[in-house]
Each structure stands twice: as structure tokens, then as C-alpha cells.
Amino acid sequence: MAVKRNGGQGKRPPRVEATAQAGRKPGGEPSLSLERIVATAVELLDAEGIEGLKMRQLADRLGAGVMSLYWHVGNKEEVFDLALDAVFAFLDQPQTDDVEDWRKGVVRMLEDWRAIMLRHPWSASLLPRRALGANILGRLETMSEALSRAGVADADMNVAIWSLWNYVLGATVTRASFALSDADQAAGQERLSALSERYPTIERTRLLLDSDWDGTFRKGLDVLLDGLPRG
Amino acid sequence: MAVKRNGGQGKRPPRVEATAQAGRKPGGEPSLSLERIVATAVELLDAEGIEGLKMRQLADRLGAGVMSLYWHVGNKEEVFDLALDAVFAFLDQPQTDDVEDWRKGVVRMLEDWRAIMLRHPWSASLLPRRALGANILGRLETMSEALSRAGVADADMNVAIWSLWNYVLGATVTRASFALSDADQAAGQERLSALSERYPTIERTRLLLDSDWDGTFRKGLDVLLDGLPRG
DNA sequence: ACCTGAACACCGTTCAAGT
DNA sequence: ACCTGAACACCGTTCAAGT
Numbered sequence: 001m002a003v004k005r006n007g008g009q010g011k012r013p014p015r016v017e018a019t020a021q022a023g024r025k026p027g028g029e030p031s032l033s034l035e036r037i038v039a040t041a042v043e044l045l046d047a048e049g050i051e052g053l054k055m056r057q058l059a060d061r062l063g064a065g066v067m068s069l070y071w072h073v074g075n076k077e078e079v080f081d082l083a084l085d086a087v088f089a090f091l092d093q094p095q096t097d098d099v100e101d102w103r104k105g106v107v108r109m110l111e112d113w114r115a116i117m118l119r120h121p122w123s124a125s126l127l128p129r130r131a132l133g134a135n136i137l138g139r140l141e142t143m144s145e146a147l148s149r150a151g152v153a154d155a156d157m158n159v160a161i162w163s164l165w166n167y168v169l170g171a172t173v174t175r176a177s178f179a180l181s182d183a184d185q186a187a188g189q190e191r192l193s194a195l196s197e198r199y200p201t202i203e204r205t206r207l208l209l210d211s212d213w214d215g216t217f218r219k220g221l222d223v224l225l226d227g228l229p230r231g
Numbered sequence: 232m233a234v235k236r237n238g239g240q241g242k243r244p245p246r247v248e249a250t251a252q253a254g255r256k257p258g259g260e261p262s263l264s265l266e267r268i269v270a271t272a273v274e275l276l277d278a279e280g281i282e283g284l285k286m287r288q289l290a291d292r293l294g295a296g297v298m299s300l301y302w303h304v305g306n307k308e309e310v311f312d313l314a315l316d317a318v319f320a321f322l323d324q325p326q327t328d329d330v331e332d333w334r335k336g337v338v339r340m341l342e343d344w345r346a347i348m349l350r351h352p353w354s355a356s357l358l359p360r361r362a363l364g365a366n367i368l369g370r371l372e373t374m375s376e377a378l379s380r381a382g383v384a385d386a387d388m389n390v391a392i393w394s395l396w397n398y399v400l401g402a403t404v405t406r407a408s409f410a411l412s413d414a415d416q417a418a419g420q421e422r423l424s425a426l427s428e429r430y431p432t433i434e435r436t437r438l439l440l441d442s443d444w445d446g447t448f449r450k451g452l453d454v455l456l457d458g459l460p461r462g
Numbered sequence: 463a464c465c466t467g468a469a470c471a472c473c474g475t476t477c478a479a480g481t
Numbered sequence: 482a483c484c485t486g487a488a489c490a491c492c493g494t495t496c497a498a499g500t
Binding site for chain 1: 400451
Binding site for chain 3: 285287297298301306307
């Protein structure tokens with residue numbers, strides 16, 4: 001599922017598929033497995049955020065000793081890689097082949113992408129730092145195909161894909177972190193008042209108070225899609 | 232210079248301006264100061280990256296004990312905040328008031344912004360996570376003014392500013408991290424070969440091999456600027 | 463094939479002082 | 482007003498075993 005596993009040296013081979021008795025402990029608890037580790041890591045990241053993921057706590061939740069994790073996983077970095085790609089697994093069918101409504105399809109894909117990252121706010125900030133996993137590449141592929149059908153020439157494809165990627169990533173990362181750091185919204189307000197003289201335009205347009213994230217996202221996306229060069 | 236200082240409790244007030252003998256130790260070494268701390272933190276971040284910044288090492292470079300830092304700074308987070316905003320200080324004059332060439336001015340500002348973040352690759356990934364410092368707000372203000380003069384209505388300003396912000400941020404964050412993680416470019420190539428069947432469109436358009444970052448950035452930016460609603 | 467505890471190296475920060 | 486060393490709590494990971 002993941003492209004690379006067991007980071008670098010890997011003194012021991014990771015587990016092979018099913019060696020017959022891989023099932024569950026007598027107790028009833030399913031024994032450790034990559035799948036369980038990754039799923040629990042996602043839970044933990046959702047609950048505690050990106051620096052709330054500790055190997056010890058992860059092991060605790062799994063009812064195992066810390067070091068047991070290291071048989072399945074090379075190091076903590078790998079847990080991040082796997083959790084990240086896991087979140088981008090496809091759930092629903094890739095959109096229909098409706099050539100007419102390429103745009104609706106593309107918007108749907110990008111909003112889906114954004115929704116996932118907002119549901120797992122750690123994923124947006126992790127995304128650029130990590131290698132692209134299979135699911136992420138799959139999404140880029142589906143996206144490229146849709147744009148290709150819509151008439152975007154191969155020569156323009158990189159600009160198209162990267163522009164959309166950049167936009168979605170930037171929007172989501174910003175939104176996710178604003179939502180978090182506005183725990184101190186009080187401080188934000190206070191600062192904003194002191195601001196009015198030095199930043200009149202920001203004050204006038206209420207830039208920092210815009211809370212219509214979805215609408216603003218969609219409008220900017222429309223600008224981008226309108227401008228894509230298509231044959 | 233920074234908007235907030237001394238995080239929360241702050242048992243001791245931070246240093247006030249000049250208390251006369253604030254100069255240098257007899258030895259010649261300038262004594263510790265917020266400015267020196269921040270400047271050295273930026274150096275260290277440039278050299279070692281975002282998780283290469285350790286308080287002990289920072290203190291070492293400054294020829295001081297670790298705990299000396301904590302008189303000037305509340306905690307490590309604050310060092311990040313200050314370093315980030317420091318990097319965005321204005322160096323050259325804000326562009327001329329040439330209303331005709333608003334576009335040239337805006338492009339110049341955004342490319343400047345991007346250049347800064349590429350020069351300090353840690354800054355791009357830090358930017359969304361931290362409160363906006365004075366320099367960053369100043370740049371947003373200048374940007375808003377330019378767009379306003381160019382005919383963007385106040386009602387459209389948020390979409391305009393956030394779209395550009397998202398785009399630049401996403402582009403830079405992606406580019407900076409690709410540059411880093413392509414230390415393992417070998418692995419990237421190998422993966423790409425195994426890919427060709429499963430990701431034919433990506434393979435055909437050579438998405439992951441596009442190295443014309445500057446050109447791609449500029450073209451996408453043009454699409455965005457073309458589409459901005461202006462009165 | 464899979465799991466484990468003890469131990470190490472490292473790091474941010476508190477504390478109680480020093481000048 | 483400014484700096485400091487010792488100590489604490491915590492964390493990722495190595496090692497040498499266990500079954």
C-alpha cells in the first residue's frame with residue numbers, strides 16, 4: 001500500500017503477508033498489525049494534533065509495549081507517511097466520465113480533497129513534507145485525466161495541476177491553522193484594534209475577520225479554473 | 232517589533248529599552264539581546280532546518296548558557312515567531328504608485344515574497360502555523376493597497392488576497408520540500424518507473440519531473456491575476 | 463515471527479541562586 | 482537587570498533478550 005517501507009537499514013524484514021496464525025490473541029484483542037497501527041495513529045493525530053503523536057502513547061492505545069511498534073515500522077517518520085497516505089484513500093467512485101461537466105467533476109474532487117484535509121488538520125501541513133504515497137498519486141492521476149478530457153493539453157498540464165495543488169494546499173493549510181490558533185481569538189481581536197491605524201486597508205476590508213472560508217475558497221477556485229488554457 | 236511577547240504568564244518583565252550600560256561585555260562580545268538571539272536563530276534555521284533548531288545549540292552559538300535565553304524569550308515557540316517575522320522585514324521601498332502597472336508591482340511583490348521563503352525554506356512551513364507578525368501584516372497591507380488602486384473592489388478583496396496568499400504559500404511550501412526530500416531522488420526515480428502503468432497520465436506529462444519551478448509559478452500566477460474581478 | 467523492559471542520548475524548561 | 486548550573490520530566494530509539 002505504501003510505496004516505501006522500513007526506511008533505510010532495516011535489519012529485519014517486515015512481516016510478510018499471512019503466515020496462517022496471524023489472527024488474534026486468545027484474549028480477543030487483535031494482535032498488532034500495520035493496519036491497526038496506522039488506524040490508531042490517525043485517531044491519535046486527529047485527537048492530539050501533529051506533535052501530540054507520541055510513540056509511547058500510540059503503543060498504549062494499542063495495548064502493546066512501545067518497542068513492539070518498531071517491528072512493524074522503521075521509525076516515527078514512517079508512521080507519519082503511512083497515516084498521511086491512509087487518509088487519502090479513495091472512498092467513493094471516481095466521478096463519471098461526463099465530458100460536458102468536467103468542471104463539476106474537478107470542483108468535486110478538489111472540494112473532497114480539501115474536506116479530507118480539514119477533517120484531519122494535521123494532514124495539510126504534513127502533505128508537502130512527505131513523499132507522495134500511492135493514494136495521493138492516485139488522486140493526482142485521476143485529476144490529470146479529468147483535465148485532459150476537458151481539453152487541457154499535455155504541455156499545459158503541469159501548470160494546471162500544480163496551480164490547483166498549490167491553491168488547495170495553501171487554502172487548507174491556512175484555514176486549518178487559523179482554526180487552531182484562534183483559540184486565542186481574544187488576542188487576535190485586541191491586536192486588530194491596535195492595528196487600525198497602521199493597516200487601514202486590512203482593517204477596512206476586514207481581511208482577518210472573513211469567516212466564509214468555503215465561499216472564498218470556491219470563488220478563488222473558479223478564477224483559477226476559468227483561466228486554465230484549454231484547447 | 233513583534234506583536235506579542237513573553238507568551239502567557241511571564242513572571243518577569245522583558246527588558247526595557249536602553250538602560251544606559253546595555254552595550255557590550257568588557258571582552259568585546261556583544262552581550263545577549265533579543266536582536267542577536269533572533270538573528271542567530273535565523274542563521275541556525277537556515278543551516279539546520281526547522282527541527283535543527285535546539286535551544287542549547289542556539290545558546291552555544293551566542294556564547295551563553297541555555298537558560299540565559301529564557302530571560303529574553305518566553306519559550307522556543309516565541310523564537311520561531313520572532314525569526315519568522317524577522318525574515319519578512321522590508322528591505323527595499325514598496326513599489327512606486329504607478330497605477331498603470333499595478334500588475335507588474337503585484338507580481339514583483341509576490342515574487343519577492345516567494346524568494347524570501349525559498350531563501351529560508353523553513354519559513355514557508357512555519358508561516359501558516361504562527362500568528363501574523365508586524366512585517367507579514369505590513370506586506371498584506373501593501374498588497375491590499377496595490378490591488379485596491381488597481382480597481383479591485385473592497386467586496387472582492389478577501390477573495391483576491393487569500394487566493395494569492397494561498398497560491399504563493401502552497402507553491403513555495405511544495406517547492407521547498409521537494410528540494411529537500413529530493414535528497415533521495417534515486418528513490419523517486421525508481422518509484423517513477425514502477426509507476427508508469429498505474430499512473431499513465433502523470434507519467435506522460437512528466438508531472439513529477441517538471442523542474443521549471445519559476446516558470447510554472449509565474450504562469451499559474453498569471454492565470455490568477457487575469458481572473459481577478461476588477462471594477 | 464513477533465514482542466518486551468531496561469537503558470541511553472537528547473531536549474525543553476523549572477528552580478533556586480548568583481552578580 | 483541579567484545570567485547561570487543542576488536537576489526534572491519527557492521522548493525516540495538501540496540493545497539484548499525472551500517466546
